[in-house]
Amino acid sequence: MKLVSKMICSAVLFVGAASAASAKTCDLSIEGSDAMQFNKKELDGTGCTEVKLTLKHSGKLPKAAMGHNWILSATADKAKIVDAGTKAGPANGYTPTAPAIIARTKLLGGGESETITFKTDKMKKGGDYVFFCTFPGHVSMMSGKFKF
Ligand code: CO
Numbered sequence: 001m002k003l004v005s006k007m008i009c010s011a012v013l014f015v016g017a018a019s020a021a022s023a024k025t026c027d028l029s030i031e032g033s034d035a036m037q038f039n040k041k042e043l044d045g046t047g048c049t050e051v052k053l054t055l056k057h058s059g060k061l062p063k064a065a066m067g068h069n070w071i072l073s074a075t076a077d078k079a080k081i082v083d084a085g086t087k088a089g090p091a092n093g094y095t096p097t098a099p100a101i102i103a104r105t106k107l108l109g110g111g112e113s114e115t116i117t118f119k120t121d122k123m124k125k126g127g128d129y130v131f132f133c134t135f136p137g138h139v140s141m142m143s144g145k146f147k148f
Contacts, residue, residue: 025050025117032068032133034059034110036141043131044147048120055105056113063109067135069095072103072118072146075128078139085134094135107135123148 026048031039032055039058045051055070057063073081077100084096093107103118123129125148133142 023049025052027052027054029054029056030070030131031056031058032070032108032142033057034061034066036066036138038068038131038133038142038144041144042147043144045120045123045129046147048148050117050119051103052115052117053103053105054113054115055108057108057110060110063093063107063112064090067093067107067109068133068138068142069093069107069135070103070105070131071095071101071134072129072131073100074102075130077101078130078132078143082132082134082139086136088134096134102129120148 024047026045028043028051030043053070057068059066071081081096081098081101084098085094088094088096095104095107102123103116105114105116108114127148129146129148131144131146132139
């Protein structure tokens with residue numbers, strides 16, 4: 001009897017520890033430059049239940065000439081989101097609101113930065129995810145893998 005209650009007690013402790021460990025906010029950051037490039041080709045969100053992502057435009061050019069945003073989606077949705085970005089036009093910072101987008105920043109110009117926070121509960125572990133910029137013409141240079 002004594003042993004059983006001891007076992008129940010440690011089982012409760014274990015469950016408590018597991019749920020505390022499963023919530024994890026990760027700080028990730030990336031920069032976009034005047035050379036139309038991100039400074040990272042890959043970001044790792046493995047095990048993160050929430051991501052705090054900072055995009056910084058490290059250059060000096062205005063956003064009308066060299067704007068950068070950061071958009072996260074499944075790789076399969078990338079092409080249609082890039083299309084939607086072009087159609088969104090300069091008034092919307094070439095940043096679409098397509099439902100397939102998992103997370104996005106606004107369009108930034110030189111010297112600007114933005115931090116966004118998003119939950120990863122709809123993402124699949126080991127899934128194929130990509131981040132990219134939807135300013136017209138940038139996607140071929142500004143694209144990277146988001147590990148999850
Ligand atoms: Co860009």
